[in-house]
Amino acid sequence: MPKLHTINNRLNEDLISLRAFTGVPVFGPTANPEFTYWAGVEVESPVTDFETLHIPSGTYAVFEYQGSSSDSAVWRFIYGEWIPNSSWELDNRPHFERLGKGYSNDSDDSQEQIWIPIRPSV
Numbered sequence: 001m002p003k004l005h006t007i008n009n010r011l012n013e014d015l016i017s018l019r020a021f022t023g024v025p026v027f028g029p030t031a032n033p034e035f036t037y038w039a040g041v042e043v044e045s046p047v048t049d050f051e052t053l054h055i056p057s058g059t060y061a062v063f064e065y066q067g068s069s070s071d072s073a074v075w076r077f078i079y080g081e082w083i084p085n086s087s088w089e090l091d092n093r094p095h096f097e098r099l100g101k102g103y104s105n106d107s108d109d110s111q112e113q114i115w116i117p118i119r120p121s122v
Helices: 074-083
Strands: 015-021 035-040 059-065 087-092 095-099 110-119
Touching: 035 087, 074 110
Parallel strands: none
Antiparallel strands: 015 035, 015 095, 059 110, 087 110, 095 110
């Protein structure tokens, strides 16, 4: 965050909170998926002195969420109810949140988009 102002070729003002899992994660009571966490922004082209991560294209389920970022109910719903009861399964691509102008961390009024990579169930 201290260097954010040095990035001159941002495509928008959103911040990205991203997890790149090792394989397709499995969630549940005993799950402990491994991932690398990235905090970033969308840019027009790579920026010197920063690492670049390309997010592969594909289908994403996008959830508009309003509430505190510390409330895990939305994650229990997505991974514990929505995905198992849909015709989709998780895909092996990064999971991320877009934190736009309505985002304010632990506020109950905070707004964000949750992007979950999916593919048709086999």
